[in-house]
Amino acid sequence: xxxxxxxxxxxxxxxxxxxxxxxxxxxxxxxxxxxxxxxxxxxxxxxxxxxxxxxxxxxxxxxxxxxxxxxxxxxxxxxxxxxxxxxxxxxxxxxxxxxxxxxxxxxxxxxxxxxxxxxxxxxxxxxxxxxxxxxxxxxxxxxxxxxxxxxxxxxxxxxxxxxxxxxxxxxxxxxxxxxxxxxxxxxxxxxxxxxxxxxxxxxxxxxxxxxxxxxxxxxxxxxxxxxxxxxxxxxxxxxxxxxxxxxxxxxxxxxxxxxxxxxxxxxxxxxxxxxxx
Amino acid sequence: xxxxxxxxxxxxxxxxxxxxxxxxxxxxxxxxxxxxxxxxxxxxxxxxxxxxxxxxxxxxxxxxxxxxxxxxxxxxxxxxxxxxxxxxxxxxxxxxxxxxxxxxxxxxxxxxxxxxxxxxxxxxxxxxxxxxxxxxxxxxxxxxxxxxxxxxxxxxxxxxxxxxxxxxxxxxxxxxxxxxxxxxxxxxxxxxxxxxxxxxxxxxxxxxxxxxxxxxxxxxxxxxxxxxxxxxxxxxxxxxxxxxxxxxxxxxxxxxxxxxxxxxxxxxxxx
Numbered sequence: 217x218x219x220x221x222x223x224x225x226x227x228x229x230x231x232x233x234x235x236x237x238x239x240x241x242x243x244x245x246x247x248x249x250x251x252x253x254x255x256x257x258x259x260x261x262x263x264x265x266x267x268x269x270x271x272x273x274x275x276x277x278x279x280x281x282x283x284x285x286x287x288x289x290x291x292x293x294x295x296x297x298x299x300x301x302x303x304x305x306x307x308x309x310x311x312x313x314x315x316x317x318x319x320x321x322x323x324x325x326x327x328x329x330x331x332x333x334x335x336x337x338x339x340x341x342x343x344x345x346x347x348x349x350x351x352x353x354x355x356x357x358x359x360x361x362x363x364x365x366x367x368x369x370x371x372x373x374x375x376x377x378x379x380x381x382x383x384x385x386x387x388x389x390x391x392x393x394x395x396x397x398x399x400x401x402x403x404x405x406x407x408x409x410x411x412x413x414x415x416x417x418x419x420x421x422x423x424x425x426x427x428x429x430x431x432x433x434x435x436x437x438x439x440x441x442x443x444x445x446x447x448x449x450x451x452x453x454x455x456x457x458x459x460x461x462x463x464x465x466x467x468x469x470x471x472x473x474x475x476x477x478x479x480x481x482x483x484x485x486x487x488x489x490x491x492x493x
Numbered sequence: 494x495x496x497x498x499x500x501x502x503x504x505x506x507x508x509x510x511x512x513x514x515x516x517x518x519x520x521x522x523x524x525x526x527x528x529x530x531x532x533x534x535x536x537x538x539x540x541x542x543x544x545x546x547x548x549x550x551x552x553x554x555x556x557x558x559x560x561x562x563x564x565x566x567x568x569x570x571x572x573x574x575x576x577x578x579x580x581x582x583x584x585x586x587x588x589x590x591x592x593x594x595x596x597x598x599x600x601x602x603x604x605x606x607x608x609x610x611x612x613x614x615x616x617x618x619x620x621x622x623x624x625x626x627x628x629x630x631x632x633x634x635x636x637x638x639x640x641x642x643x644x645x646x647x648x649x650x651x652x653x654x655x656x657x658x659x660x661x662x663x664x665x666x667x668x669x670x671x672x673x674x675x676x677x678x679x680x681x682x683x684x685x686x687x688x689x690x691x692x693x694x695x696x697x698x699x700x701x702x703x704x705x706x707x708x709x710x711x712x713x714x715x716x717x718x719x720x721x722x723x724x725x726x727x728x729x730x731x732x733x734x735x736x737x738x739x740x741x742x743x744x745x746x747x748x749x750x751x752x753x754x755x756x757x758x759x760x761x762x763x764x
Contacts, residue, residue: 240604247601255589258630325583329646332549332579333602334571492551 244335245343252347263351267358270306274298274362277426287427292457299363299370300452301425306355307384308419308445311391313412314348315399318491322403328492337485341393345481348392349385356384371458379455379466386473387448393480400487425449429463447472500563502527502654502686503548507557510543517543519710520557525654530680530687532701534694534736539707541690542582545656548688549579562653575603578647578685582658586642588632592623595631596646603650617645620682621675637668641675648679655679657689661696669696676700694732704732706739713739 256263274295281287282294289297321327330340363370395412402408420426422436423445429437440446451469454462462469503525510518518540525531533541546552548561550570559566562576586595596614605613618624621641631639640660647655660676661669677700679685691697697704698718706714706721714721714735722730725738 243601243604247598250601251587251590251594251598254594255587258589323583325581325585326587328546328549328551328579328581328583329585329599329643330602331551332574332577333599334574334604335602336571489551493546 241336241339244339245346248340248343249347249350252344252350256350263354266306266310266351266355269309270302270355270359271362273302273305274359274366278302278366287431289428291459293368295363295366295368296370296457297428297453298426299359299368300456301423301449303356303359303384303456304387304423304445304449304452305420305425306359307352307387307448308391309416310351310355311348311388312395312416312419313409314344314351314392315395315397315412316405316408318344318396318399318488319403319405319408322491331489331492337489338481341396341484341488342389342481344396345389345393345477346385349388352384352388353381356380369458370456376455380452383448383451383455383470383473386470386477387444390444390448390473390477390480393477393484397480397484397487400484400491403491419443419445423449424463444473444476500527501525502529503531503559503561503688505544505548505557505559508544508547508554508559509556510540510547510552511555516710518547521707521710521712523705523712523715525686525688527653528680528684528686529702530676530689530700532697532704533688533690533707534692534697534704534732535707535739536692536736538709540710541707542658543710544707545579545658545688545690549577549656550574575650576653578650578652578655580640580643580647580655580657580660582662582690584639584643586631586634586639586646589630591628591630592618592634592638592642593627595642596649599646600649605650613649617649620648620678621645622671635668636664637671640664640668640672644672644675644679648683648685651683652685654686654688657687659690659692661691661693673699694736698732706735708739 278295278298281298285294287294287297318327321330331337360370360372364372398411398415399408402411422439423443424440425445429440429446432440447464447469450462450464451466451473453460454466454469501524503523505521505523508518508521508523509516521540521544523531533544535541543552547554548559548566550566550573554567561573564573564576566573586592587598590598593614596617597610600610600614615624618627621644623638623641623645626634626638631642634642644655644657644660657676661672664672673696676687676689680687687700689696689700701718703715703717704721705712714724716724718732721735722732725734727734
C-alpha cells in the first residue's frame, strides 16, 4: 500500500484515478441506499402506518373543502389542487424525522464505523438523503393510487411520472438533510423530536400545499416564498395537473430544490463527523 | 506492502487532545511494532478512547503527531482510513438487517471489487464462525456473535492495523473467551497488528505483547505484562496490582453518568 521512501513519513501513493473514484463513489452510494432498502424490506410496517395520514388529509380534509368551495383553485377541482400538496406534505413529514436515525446511530457506535470507512463525508450524507427518498416514493405511490381511486384526474403520462419521481427524490433529500443537520446540532432524541414537531406545521401551513399563495395575508407571502416546500408543491402541481403553469417555471422550482439540497449536504458533511467526537 | 515488516505500524509523538481546559490525552508518545498486539489500559476517563479516536481520524489532534501504517493522520486521513479497521466500544452492527447484509454494506463502502466481494464476505463469516447464522437478523444474535460480526466487518478490507475499543465489555465469560480466541487467530492468520483498550487485566494479560498504562491522559507505564508485574516487586503480583499502583485512588473516578449509562445500555442490548 504505502511506499516507504527516504523520508521518515510515507506519502500515499497516487490514489485511484478520477474514473475509479467515480465508480467507487457510486458503489458507496449504492451501499447506503441498499442498506436502507434492505431495512425497509425486512420491516415495511412503517410504510403502511405512514400512509394513514395523507389518506386522512385527502379523504376528510379534501372531502370537506371540496363541498364548500371556499378556496379558489382555478380550472381544477379542490381535490386535484390538493393532491400534489398532500404528496409534498407526506414527503416533508416522513423526511423531517429522518435525522432521528443518526441520533440512534450515534448512541450506538454505528456512526463511527461509517466515519472510519474511506467513504467521503459528502457521499455519506448525500446518499442518506437519497435513501430517504425510498420512503418518499412509497408515499407518492400510495397518494397517487388513493387520489386516482377518489376520481381525481392527474397527468399520468410517463414523462410526468418520471418528473414526479425526480422531484420527490429531490424533496426527500432536501428535508432529510435538513433533518440530519438538526440532529447534528441538538444530538439528543428529545430535543430533536421537539424541534421536528415545531418545524413541520409552520413549513406546511406557510406553503401553497393546501391553499394558493394568493390567499395568504401579505406578511405570510414572503415566508411562503422562502419555504422550499412551496417549490416542491409547485413542481408537483406543474407535473401532475394537466395544463398547470405553476407559480414559477418548472426549471426554477427544480433548481431551487437542487440548490438548497446541495447547500444542506455541504453543511451536514461538515457537521456529521462531529457526531462521532 | 513490501519492506514494511521492520517499520512500526503506529507511531505517536507528543499526541495531545484538549477539550476546553481539560487535557484528555497529554503528550502521548508510543510506538507499536508491525504484527504486535498492544494494549492500552487505564480507568474510565484515562484517555484511552480519545487516543483511539485520534488514531482512527475521528477526532482532530490538538497538537503532536501520529502516523498510522506510515501515514500522517492529519495530512492523509482518507488514506489512513483505507489501512485501518475499527471496532468501537458501542454496538456498531445494524440490528435490523442480517449479518450477511451488514458485511455487504461495508464491503461496498470499502470498495472491495465486485468479483472479490462475495468471497471476502464468506471468508469473514467463516473466520468469525458466523456462517450458520449469516442470514439471521442481527437483533437475534447473542452479544458474542454481534462482537464477532463487528470484527468481521472491520476485517474484510484486510486492514494493516485493527483498533478494538473494549472488545469484550458486557460479554459473559464464554462469549469473551470466544472473542479472545478469534483475536489471537486473527493475528496468527493475517498478521494484523492490533491496538486494543481494555479494563480487564485478564484480557491484557492473555492477548497483549505490550501494555501501556494511561492515567489522566499520561502514559505512566509501558512494558510486557510480565515486566509491569515484575516492577511491583511481589512475585504474585497481577496486572490488577499494576493498574491499582498507577491509577491509585482514582480507579473509581472518571467516566461519569453519561459513560456509565452508555456502557450499561450496551451491556443490555448485547444480551
